[in-house]
Amino acid sequence: xxxxxxxxxxxxxxxxxxxxxxxxxxxxxxxxxxxxxxxxxxxxxxxxxxxxxxxxxxxxxxxxxxxxxxxxxxxxxxxxxxxxxxxxxx
Numbered sequence: 106x107x108x109x110x111x112x113x114x115x116x117x118x119x120x121x122x123x124x125x126x127x128x129x130x131x132x133x134x135x136x137x138x139x140x141x142x143x144x145x146x147x148x149x150x151x152x153x154x155x156x157x158x159x160x161x162x163x164x165x166x167x168x169x170x171x172x173x174x175x176x177x178x179x180x181x182x183x184x185x186x187x188x189x190x191x192x193x194x195x
C-alpha cells in the first residue's frame with residue numbers, strides 16, 4: 106500500500122461535508138493530521154483517490170492528493186497522529 110497526503114479548502118460556510126469525512130474514513134488506514142489534512146494508506150492512484158473524494162465537494166472547493174514518503178517533520182502534532190505517521194510512512 107502507498108501513503109497519500111490529502112488536503113482541501115472548503116469554501117461553502119455551513120455546508121455539510123460529512124460525506125467527505127465518511128469517504129476518507131473508508132480507507133483502511135488513515136490519520137486526520139490537521140483540520141483539513143489527512144494521510145491515508147491505499148492501493149489506489151492519486152487520480153482514483155481524487156475521483157472518490159471530489160464527488161463530496163462543491164465546484165469551487167479545492168483538493169490536493171499527493172504521495173507521502175519519508176522523511177517527514179511536524180510540530181505540535183497529536184502523539185497518536187505522529188506515531189501513526191512514523192509507522193506508516195516508508
